[in-house]
Amino acid sequence: DAKTTQPPSMDCAEGRAANLPCNHSTISGNEYVYWYRQIHSQGPQYIIHGLKNNETNEMASLIITEDRKSSTLILPHATLRDTAVYYCIVRVSGSEKLVFGKGTKLTVNP
Amino acid sequence: DAGITQSPRHKVTETGTPVTLRCHQTENHRYMYWYRQDPGHGLRLIHYSYGVKDTDKGEVSDGYSVSRSKTEDFLLTLESATSSQTSVYFCAISDSGGAAGYTFGSGTRLTVV
Secondary structure (H helix, E strand, O other): OOOOEOOOEEEEEOOOOEEEEEEOOOOOOOEEEEEEEEOOOOOOEEEEEEOOOOEEOOOOEEEEOOOOOEEEEEEOOOOHHHOEEEEEEEEEOOOOOOOOOOOEEEEEEO | OOOEEEEOOEEEEOOOOOEEEEEEEOOOOOEEEEEEEEOOOEEEEEEEEEEOOEEEEOOOOOOEEEEEEEOOEEEEEEOOOOHHHOEEEEEEEEOOOOOOOOEEOOOEEEEEO
């Protein structure tokens, strides 16, 4: 079972920041937070991951709360091509298993 | 998608027939995975491989077998296809056991009639 909770859907205006929340209140000390997205029926695409520090790459930023019970994925300037289902996943270090929940369907509107 | 190819992309088969799906990578990654995606269930791990001839079961492995005789190829076989195996199958690769993220293929849509 997925160990994360995400809102089922969100909307965002093109050019604005999209902030996608994720609750993982039962996360353990050795579990990482991963974000993937799936555009239409394509394969999921890796976005970013983190353990306890905030992370940033060319696609997004990941903000993890100090108690690690929740995190936020930030797309700084959303475009129409960012419309997708976004999955927040916790993964035990060394485990092969990624448990995908239902994710958040983000719709970026013109 | 970043050196990973799945074939076929679409297949319709009859109940009881054997089916083999192929995942081919050109990245020389050690780890390869097969997932299935169904409405209401998200993606679920079927089998994975951590090297040539080294494979292990995932959470939904019943009715499936895999083989990896070369680094670049990971085959998923349905020995006797059933309607419950109608799904979209995704292959994924990783060079670090997933620590730095997985790269997924474009998927195979399998329909068992």
